[in-house]
């Protein structure tokens with residue numbers, strides 16, 4: 001598919017039935033009061049919010065809107081254009097973001113589909129569809145950007161492994177049931193890492209929330225103290241974990257960026273509204289900012305479409321890294337510009353919770369945007385990936 | 400203008416710093432979010448080192464002492480309105496600059512009544528009406544304004560409020576840089592300290608140069624308020640605007656160097672960055688401050704340090720108020 005076709009697809013014109021689908025989703029959002037759900041979640045305390053999110057997820061799932069990107073055999077099977085329409089219309093309809101189900105729907109699902117055994121898929125994919133949540137336990141206090149140096153150990157034991165180690169920054173772990181876990185089964189470096197599906201209810205697992213800069217307890221530490229993990233919970237062969245983690249990371253990154261790019265495009269309305277309300281003296285500056293970001297957002301949407309098309313046959317880590325680089329810095333720039341224009345009005349009367357740039361509340365979204373240049377790989381490290389794998393520069397600072 | 404602060408003032412700054420550190424340092428801001436009593440500990444420490452004895456309106460030396468105190472308070476994220484208290488009126492009402500469109504005062508709850516002024520000099524009485532509803536900058540509160548038919552605010556008060564707030568931000572930025580340097584020296588990834596990666600060294604170097612420039616601009620604004628031949632409003636606005644620009648960036652970058660830890664409240668940088676937001680955004684955000692600066696320059700001109708006639712005067716003056 002050429003970039004030109006993709007451009008038209010973004011506008012929703014190439015496939016028949018897309019307009020009908022858009023209308024269907026739009027109507028559904030209105031009937032189901034998507035904005036009301038978002039408002040209730042924003043006002044709820046963390047536990048109540050988590051419960052609301054599961055209820056909302058189940059409604060989406062029932063309608064086929066929660067995992068349209070999954071293979072048809074598992075209840076998805078929508079074309080990329082259809083996925084785009086669904087994502088866009090849900091966002092436009094004010095639907096809350098499914099952040100607590102995010103790892104399950106994207107990362108865990110991709111891992112199971114790409115590298116899981118038939119039994120693992122049978123066990124876990126249906127459970128995700130009925131609301132089971134996952135988190136990701138990769139990072140450790142001493143292993144962030146240098147993930148391959150992780151120390152959490154899985155030692156062979158009767159029927160499986162005994163796992164001991166300390167994971168950190170695991171988003172949503174306090175509300176999750178299962179964890180994608182990387183642990184060391186062999187020697188140092190990438191070649192000694194295996195991939196596990198850890199049940200967080202196992203004896204010896206302890207989850208502790210960490211308070212973040214926005215006052216939320218979004219990420220957590222996970223302590224594993226001699227936790228038993230059965231053999232059948234290992235994904236792929238022993239010591240193959242690094243390869244699997246990389247394949248599934250890029251698989252999920254491209255798709256989530258589709259959603260994020262639509263969210264951003266829709267979010268431009270907040271900026272437009274803001275500039276429209278500016279005093280005549282600041283209008284000119286506001287328009288300049290609006291122009292600059294409209295251009296960048298549009299370029300980003302096209303980039304997402306291109307990367308996704310290029311990766312149809314096989315996921316490409318480097319290309320996915322470019323998307324995250326562009327997205328995170330664009331998000332920060334827009335939030336910052338918006339807050340600066342909104343001034344004090346962007347500071348008061350905030351919703352207490354916001355995932356990315358979607359609350360229309362500049363202060364919260366500005367703080368929220370800080371996460372994006374670190375989570376899922378810090379931008380300096382992504383730049384190394386682009387330099388080495390896309391441009392073929394000699395290997396620099398990393399192993 | 401002297402490009403460095405006199406030694407006695409630096410000495411004073413060190414004693415303010417150790418008093419605040421003894422009281423709990425940045426931890427006070429963290430604690431005050433849960434229990435505002437922690438703010439009293441900061442006030443007590445500052446009062447013991449003589450905050451209430453300084454009147455920056457007296458002369459350049461007093462203003463410099465006040466500036467140093469504000470700088471150190473910014474570095475420790477002291478959870479109290481230092482600039483407001485230092486510029487309090489004879490009836491002990493603290494003073495704040497506000498925007499009349501959406502008046503917010505940082506740490507407004509520290510006093511029942513405030514004396515407030517807009518950048519154009521309209522004077523109001525302000526009282527707390529509500530917390531800002533945002534749990535993100537816990538102490539900035541919305542205030543209600545009652546217009547007073549007083550004289551317009553003294554230009555010196557307005558200018559000092561801007562300059563002292565720039566000093567406060569300067570301290571915050573310097574602290575953020577210190578934290579970045581310390582963290583990137585200690586934290587190892589890929590078998591070496593983060594500060595061994597050139598991209599990080601270069602960024603840290605840029606940040607320190609930016610802060611050096613800001614420090615000089617702040618001192619110049621202060622000096623100009625007392626000794627300048629013309630109205631110092633453009634200088635004070637320039638210092639504030641530069642502080643907003645530079646310190647916002649230093650905080651962002653320092654957080655970035657901390658990785659995910661920069662977003663966790665167990666780390667000082669996270670607390671510092673959040674508590675700095677009101678000073679970064681009040682009374683006007685950067686874009687609006689720049690608008691005011693442009694207008695002030697158009698109206699009054701901008702002498703600057705190197706204006707031709709000014710240049711030799713600056714070179715000849717040792718920094719004492721004339």
Ligand SMILES: Cc1cc2nc3c(=O)[nH]c(=O)nc-3n(C[C@H](O)[C@H](O)[C@H](O)COP(=O)(O)OP(=O)(O)OC[C@H]3O[C@@H](n4cnc5c(N)ncnc54)[C@H](O)[C@@H]3O)c2cc1C
Pocket residue numbers: 135136137138139140141143144145146168169170171172219371372374375376377378379380381384397398586588589593596598599655656657658659660662
């Ligand atoms: C919001 C959020 C959610 C997260 N969710 C999860 C999760 O669910 N599960 C999970 O396992 N982890 C999660 N993480 C952790 C994330 O993967 C790590 O934070 C990330 O990999 C960076 O590691 P670090 O925080 O230890 O920073 P460090 O690796 O210590 O890096 C600190 C700074 O140094 C720079 N740096 C590092 N190496 C180099 C280099 N070679 N050259 C130049 N600069 C370098 C980085 O760019 C960064 O600015 C999350 C993080 C965030 C912020």
